Amino acid sequence: MADTPKITFDSVRSFFPHTDNMTYFNAASVGPFSSLVRGAITEHVDMRVAAEKDDSHIAFGTADELRKIFGKLIGARHREIGLGQNTTFGLNLAAYGLPLKPGDEVLLSDIEFPAAVYTFKAAAKARGLKIKYVKSTDRRFDVDAFEKAISKKSRVLVLSYVQFFNGYKNDLKTIGEICKKHRMFFVVDGIQGMGTEPLNVRSLGIDIFASGCQKWMLSPQGCGFFYVADELREKIIPPFMSWVGADWHLKFTDLFYYDKPYFDSARRFEMGYYAVLNIIGMRAAVRMFQDLGIANIRKHDHALIDRLAEYIRNHPYYRITCNMTAGHRSSIFTFTCKDLVDLHKELLRRRIILVRREGSIRVSVHLYNNDTDVDRLIQALEDFGRNH
Ligand SMILES: Cc1ncc(COP(=O)(O)O)c(C=O)c1O
Known part of the structure; x- marks a missing residue:
C-alpha cells in the first residue's frame, strides 16, 4: 500500500x-466502503481461508499503526488512543470509569443523540449520579444555558461534536473552557465530525473523545477509537478490563503471569482480542484521511x-x-x-x-x-x- x-x-x-x-x-x-477497504479485507479473508499463518502480528501491528494515525488526526499523543468497537465504547469508559461520587451531576444536551443518553442514564443508576439536561435553543446546544445549569455538583458534560440531525457544530473551545473553569470533565461524542471537521483534542481541553468509524471515516461497522487524556488515565477505573490491556511485550508463549502491568497508555482499556477484519478494513480506510x-x-x-x-x-x-x-x-x-x-x-x-x-x-x-x-x-x- x-x-x-x-x-x-x-x-x-x-x-x-x-x-x-x-x-x-x-x-x-x-x-x-472504498475499493481499498474491500481489497484489504478480501486479501485478509483469503489468507485466513488458506490458514497458513497466524495473523496476530498483523493484528497487533495494525492496531499500533491505527493508534498513531488517530493520534495525529485529532492532535493527541498515540498513547492517549485506544481502539474500541464504536462510539458507545468510549462513552461507557467515561460513564463508568470517571472518578465520580454519588450525587455528582452529569450534564447532557436535551437534543443529544441517544448513545450518550442511554449510557449515562444506566451509569447514573448504578453509581448514584444525577443526569441534568441542558435546554437547547433553536435546536442547538445553548452555551449560556449550559453555564446557567452548572451547579457545585456538576462534574461532567457529555456533548456531540456535531449534532446528528442538523449538523450543528458545537463550539468545543468555548465549551471546553467553561468545563475547565468549573472543574468539570469534558466528554465528546465525535462521530459526526470525525473525518470532516479538524480538531485538536488537547487544545480543546477534551478529557475523553469517542468516535465510531462506520460513518464519515468510511470503515466497517464495529470500528472506532477513543482518546483518554494522559493526565486522566490513572484516574479512570472502569468495571471492565481485559487481558490485552496488560503489557505482555507480545510474548504469548508463557501466559501464567498474573502480575503484568496494564499498558501505560489508553490501550489498557481495550476489550479483548481485535475484530481483525474490521481493523484491517479501517487501516485501509484511514489512508484517505491521511492523504487528503x-x-x-x-x-x-x-x-x-x-x-x-x-x-x-x-x-x-x-x-x-x-x-x-x-x-x-x-x-x-x-x-x-x-x-x-x-x-x-x-x-x-x-x-x-x-x-x-x-x-x-x-x-x-x-x-x-x-x-x-x-x-x-x-x-x-x-x-x-x-x-x-
Ligand atoms: C452523534 C452520534 N453518536 C453515536 C452514534 C452511534 O453510536 P455507536 O457508534 O456507538 O453505534 C451516532 C449514529 O449512529 C450518532 O449520530
Whole structure:
C-alpha cells in the first residue's frame, strides 16, 4: 500500500464503485466502503481461508499503526488512543470509569443523540449520579444555558461534536473552557465530525473523545477509537478490563503471569482480542484521511454544500434548516419543504441516497461527492419544486 500513489481529490472518487450507480449523501448514517477497504479485507479473508499463518502480528501491528494515525488526526499523543468497537465504547469508559461520587451531576444536551443518553442514564443508576439536561435553543446546544445549569455538583458534560440531525457544530473551545473553569470533565461524542471537521483534542481541553468509524471515516461497522487524556488515565477505573490491556511485550508463549502491568497508555482499556477484519478494513480506510487531510476534506465538502445552499436559498419552495455560519456548519446540510415525505421518496427513486431527520432532509456531503452529484440533486429539487 505504501508505494501506491497518494490519493488526491482528482483520484479519490475512482476508489468508490458506488459512485457509478447512485448519488450517495448519507455518510452521517453509514459510510460506503472504498475499493481499498474491500481489497484489504478480501486479501485478509483469503489468507485466513488458506490458514497458513497466524495473523496476530498483523493484528497487533495494525492496531499500533491505527493508534498513531488517530493520534495525529485529532492532535493527541498515540498513547492517549485506544481502539474500541464504536462510539458507545468510549462513552461507557467515561460513564463508568470517571472518578465520580454519588450525587455528582452529569450534564447532557436535551437534543443529544441517544448513545450518550442511554449510557449515562444506566451509569447514573448504578453509581448514584444525577443526569441534568441542558435546554437547547433553536435546536442547538445553548452555551449560556449550559453555564446557567452548572451547579457545585456538576462534574461532567457529555456533548456531540456535531449534532446528528442538523449538523450543528458545537463550539468545543468555548465549551471546553467553561468545563475547565468549573472543574468539570469534558466528554465528546465525535462521530459526526470525525473525518470532516479538524480538531485538536488537547487544545480543546477534551478529557475523553469517542468516535465510531462506520460513518464519515468510511470503515466497517464495529470500528472506532477513543482518546483518554494522559493526565486522566490513572484516574479512570472502569468495571471492565481485559487481558490485552496488560503489557505482555507480545510474548504469548508463557501466559501464567498474573502480575503484568496494564499498558501505560489508553490501550489498557481495550476489550479483548481485535475484530481483525474490521481493523484491517479501517487501516485501509484511514489512508484517505491521511492523504487528503481533514481540513482539505472540509473545504471540499463545504464548497459543494455552498452550491446546494445557494440554490435552496433562492428557491421559494425550500428552506435551509441548518446553521451555515463558519463556526457552526459541518458536512451535514439540512433543508425542508412542504411535501417532505414525497420529496424524499422521489429522491430515493432517482437513486439519490439521503435520509429524513427531525422534519428535514439531511444531506451528508463527503470526499467522494462532486459537482455532478450536486447537479443531480439540484435537478431533482427543481423538477419536484416545479410541481409542488
Ligand atoms: C452523534 C452520534 N453518536 C453515536 C452514534 C452511534 O453510536 P455507536 O457508534 O456507538 O453505534 C451516532 C449514529 O449512529 C450518532 O449520530
